[in-house]
Amino acid sequence: MTVDMSVKVGNLELRNPVMTASGTFASGREFAEFVDLSHLGAIVTKGVSLNAWSGNASPRIAETSSGMLNSIGLQNPGVEAFIERDLAYLADVDVPVVVNVSGHSLAEYVALVERLDDHPQVNAFEINISCPNVDAGGMAFGTSCVPAAQITEACRAATMKPLIVKLSPNVTDIVEIALAVEAAGADAVSLINTLLGMAIDADTFKPKLARVVGGLSGPAIKPVALRMVWQVSNAVSVPVIGMGGIMTAEDAVEFMLAGASAVSVGTANFVDPTATMRVADGLSEFCRARGIARVSELTGALNTD
Amino acid sequence: MSCAHDTAEPRRVLEGVSVLSNERVTEGVGLLVLRAPHVASTVRPGQFVHLRIARGRDFVLRRPFSVHRVRGESIEILYQVLGTGTREMSLLEPGAVCDLVGPLGAGWIVPEGLAHALIVTGGLGAAPLGMLAEQLAASGAAVTVAMGAPTAERLVARGLYEDVARVVDVATDDGSAGVHGFVTALSERLLGEHQFDVVYCCGPEAMQRIVAAQAAVAGVACQVSLERLMACGIGACLSCVVSTHSGLKRACVDGPVFNAEEVLWDSSEIPPKH
Ligand SMILES: Cc1cc2nc3c(=O)[nH]c(=O)nc-3n(C[C@H](O)[C@H](O)[C@H](O)COP(=O)(O)OP(=O)(O)OC[C@H]3O[C@@H](n4cnc5c(N)ncnc54)[C@H](O)[C@@H]3O)c2cc1C
Ligand SMILES: Cc1cc2nc3c(=O)[nH]c(=O)nc-3n(C[C@H](O)[C@H](O)[C@H](O)COP(=O)(O)O)c2cc1C
Numbered sequence: 001m002t003v004d005m006s007v008k009v010g011n012l013e014l015r016n017p018v019m020t021a022s023g024t025f026a027s028g029r030e031f032a033e034f035v036d037l038s039h040l041g042a043i044v045t046k047g048v049s050l051n052a053w054s055g056n057a058s059p060r061i062a063e064t065s066s067g068m069l070n071s072i073g074l075q076n077p078g079v080e081a082f083i084e085r086d087l088a089y090l091a092d093v094d095v096p097v098v099v100n101v102s103g104h105s106l107a108e109y110v111a112l113v114e115r116l117d118d119h120p121q122v123n124a125f126e127i128n129i130s131c132p133n134v135d136a137g138g139m140a141f142g143t144s145c146v147p148a149a150q151i152t153e154a155c156r157a158a159t160m161k162p163l164i165v166k167l168s169p170n171v172t173d174i175v176e177i178a179l180a181v182e183a184a185g186a187d188a189v190s191l192i193n194t195l196l197g198m199a200i201d202a203d204t205f206k207p208k209l210a211r212v213v214g215g216l217s218g219p220a221i222k223p224v225a226l227r228m229v230w231q232v233s234n235a236v237s238v239p240v241i242g243m244g245g246i247m248t249a250e251d252a253v254e255f256m257l258a259g260a261s262a263v264s265v266g267t268a269n270f271v272d273p274t275a276t277m278r279v280a281d282g283l284s285e286f287c288r289a290r291g292i293a294r295v296s297e298l299t300g301a302l303n304t305d
Numbered sequence: 306m307s308c309a310h311d312t313a314e315p316r317r318v319l320e321g322v323s324v325l326s327n328e329r330v331t332e333g334v335g336l337l338v339l340r341a342p343h344v345a346s347t348v349r350p351g352q353f354v355h356l357r358i359a360r361g362r363d364f365v366l367r368r369p370f371s372v373h374r375v376r377g378e379s380i381e382i383l384y385q386v387l388g389t390g391t392r393e394m395s396l397l398e399p400g401a402v403c404d405l406v407g408p409l410g411a412g413w414i415v416p417e418g419l420a421h422a423l424i425v426t427g428g429l430g431a432a433p434l435g436m437l438a439e440q441l442a443a444s445g446a447a448v449t450v451a452m453g454a455p456t457a458e459r460l461v462a463r464g465l466y467e468d469v470a471r472v473v474d475v476a477t478d479d480g481s482a483g484v485h486g487f488v489t490a491l492s493e494r495l496l497g498e499h500q501f502d503v504v505y506c507c508g509p510e511a512m513q514r515i516v517a518a519q520a521a522v523a524g525v526a527c528q529v530s531l532e533r534l535m536a537c538g539i540g541a542c543l544s545c546v547v548s549t550h551s552g553l554k555r556a557c558v559d560g561p562v563f564n565a566e567e568v569l570w571d572s573s574e575i576p577p578k579h
C-alpha cells in the first residue's frame with residue numbers, strides 16, 4: 001500500500017507534512033550532504049530581516065534537561081545577501097521555500113515582504129512575531145492581539161502568497177492571538193516558537209547565556225506545544241503547522257492528532273542531521289502499518305472519548 | 306601558498322561507530338578509540354567530530370571533540386572529564402556503539418615549504434595537534450613543541466610529541482616537570498631563539514591570545530584553534546560565532562582553526578568554569 005503523504009497548508013501544496021523549523025536548518029545547504037532536500041515538505045529558512053543583524057553576545061546556547069536554550073538573536077546578513085546567496089542556492093533545489101521574516105517595526109516587515117514578494121523562489125512567508133531574542137520588535141508584536149493583527153494585516157496587503165504567522169507561546173492565551181491573526185488575513189498559523197527561559201551556573205553565580213534569558217526548545221517543550229496546537233486548531237479554521245520538540249515520527253503523529261496539518265522539525269536537526277528524513281519516512285511507515293491511506297487523515301483525529 | 310582550505314573539504318557524514326577501547330590516561334583524562342572508517346580515512350589534522358555520547362531524551366546535544374590521532378580505521382579522542390557528557394563518555398565500554406558527525410571544520414593549514422614549526426599546547430590543547438605533529442614530522446619538517454599543564458601527569462600526549470619532535474620543552478604550574486610556570490614563557494624564549502615558519506597553538510583562550518601576540522612580535526604566522534559551544538556543528542545554528550576582522554565567523558565550519566591575526570580577541574569565548 002502506498003500512502004498519500006501530500007498535505008495542503010492553505011494554497012501551499014507539500015509532498016509530505018515535514019517542514020524544517022526556522023533557524024535550525026539555515027537555508028538547507030548545510031544539510032544537503034545528509035538529506036535529499038527535495039524530499040522535504042518545505043524548507044523554512046532562517047529568519048531574515050531587511051538589514052543585517054549581528055545577533056547577541058556569546059554564549060548563545062545552553063543545554064538544559066531535555067532541551068536547549070538559545071539566544072542567537074536572529075543574526076543574518078540582511079535580505080539582499082539572502083537573495084544573492086540563499087535564494088540563488090535554492091533555485092536549483094526542487095522544494096517549496098517558506099521565508100521566515102522579522103523586523104524591528106511594522107514598516108520593516110512590510111518592506112521586507114515587498115522586497116521578496118515577486119521572487120520566484122519564495123513560495124510562502126512565515127511572519128515571525130515571536131522571537132524572544134531581540135529587544136525591539138520580535139516577540140513584542142506577538143504577545144498582544146492588536147500589534148499581531150496589525151503586522152499580519154500589513155503583510156497581507158503586501159503579498160498574495162501564502163502567509164503563515166508564527167505564534168509565541170509566551171502569552172496568557174494563545175487562542176486569542178491566533179484568532180486575531182486569522183481575522184487579519186493569515187492563511188495559516190505555525191506554533192510554537194521557543195519558550196522564554198533561563199539557565200544559571202551555580203559554580204560561578206552567572207547566567208549561562210550572555211543575554212541572560214533565551215528561548216527553550218527541544219523535547220522539554222513538547223507537552224506545552226501539543227496543548228497549544230490542540231487549543232488553537234480547535235479555535236481557528238486556517239491550517240496549523242505544529243512544532244516543538246519533534247524528534248521522532250511518533251512525535252509528529254501526536255502533533256497531527258492534536259490538529260496540525262503539517263509539522264516542523266527544529267532542534268532535532270542539531271542532534272541528528274537526518275532527522276527530517278527519519279520523521280518523514282517514519283510517518284509514512286506509521287500510516288502504512290495502520291492502513292491509513294492519506295497522512296492528512298491524522299490531522300485532528302484525536303480521540304477524546 | 307597552498308593550504309588545506311583550498312582543496313575540497315572531505316564529505317561530512319553521520320557515521321555509526323563502535324568503541325574499541327576507552328582508557329584512563331591520567332586523573333580526569335581519557336583516551337577513547339573508536340572504529341570510524343569514514344572519518345579515519347578522510348579527516349585532516351585539526352578537524353573534529355560531533356559525538357553523540359548517549360541516547361535518550363534527557364541528553365540532547367552532541368559534543369565536539371578533535372581527532373587526536375588516526376590509526377588504520379580507528380580514530381583517537383583525548384578527552385577531559387568536565388560535565389555530564391564527558392562523565393558519560395568515561396563510562397563507555399569496548400563494544401559500545403554510538404554515532405558521530407564528521408569530519409568537521411577547517412583544520413590546520415600547512416604552508417608550502419614549511420621547514421620548522423613551533424607547536425604550543427596548554428592542557429588538553431595537546432589533543433588537536435597530535436595528528437599534525439605526526440604529519441609534519443613525516444613530511445620532513447622540523448617540529449619544536451612547547452607543552453604546558455598543571456602537573457607532570459597532565460602533560461597528556463607528551464610521548465607522542467617526544468617521538469616526532471626535535472625538541473619538547475615542558476612547563477608545569479607546580480614545577481613537577483620542566484619549567485615551573487606557564488608555557489607562554491617557553492614559547493616566548495623559543496620564538497626568540499629560533500626561526501620558525503609558523504606557530505600552531507591550542508589551549509585555554511587566554512594562553513592562545515598571549516602566544517598569538519608573541520608570534521606577531523616575532524613576525525611569525527600563527528594559527529589557533531578556538532572552542533565555542535556548538536549545537537549543530539555543521540554551520541546552521543550560529544551558536545559558535547567568533548569575532549574576526551572580517552565579521553562573525555562560525556567556529557564549526559570557518560574554524561576551529563583560525564589565523565591568529567584574523568581573530569578579535571573579545572569575550573565571546575566559553576566562560577571558565579570557576
Ligand atoms: C572544535 C572543538 C574541539 C574540541 N576538542 C576537544 C578535545 O579534543 N578534547 C577535549 O577534552 N575537549 C574538547 N573540546 C571541548 C569539549 O567539547 C567539551 O569539553 C565537552 O563538550 C564538554 O561536555 P560535557 O557534557 O562534559 O560538559 P557540560 O558542561 O555538561 O556540557 C554542557 C554543554 O556545554 C558544552 N561545552 C562545555 N564545555 C565546552 C567546551 N570547552 N567546548 C565546547 N563545548 C563545551 C557541551 O558540549 C554541552 O553542550 C572541543 C571543543 C570544540 C568546540
Ligand atoms: C538555534 C535556534 C534558532 C531559531 N531561529 C528562529 C528564527 O530565526 N525564526 C523563527 O521563527 N524561529 C526560530 N527558532 C524557533 C524554531 O523555529 C522552533 O519554533 C522552536 O525551536 C521549537 O521547535 P523545536 O523544539 O523542534 O526546536 C529557532 C530555534 C532555535 C533552537
Ligand code: FES
Pocket residue numbers: 534535536537538539540541542543544545546555556557558
Ligand atoms: S555549531 Fe551550529 S553553526 Fe557552528
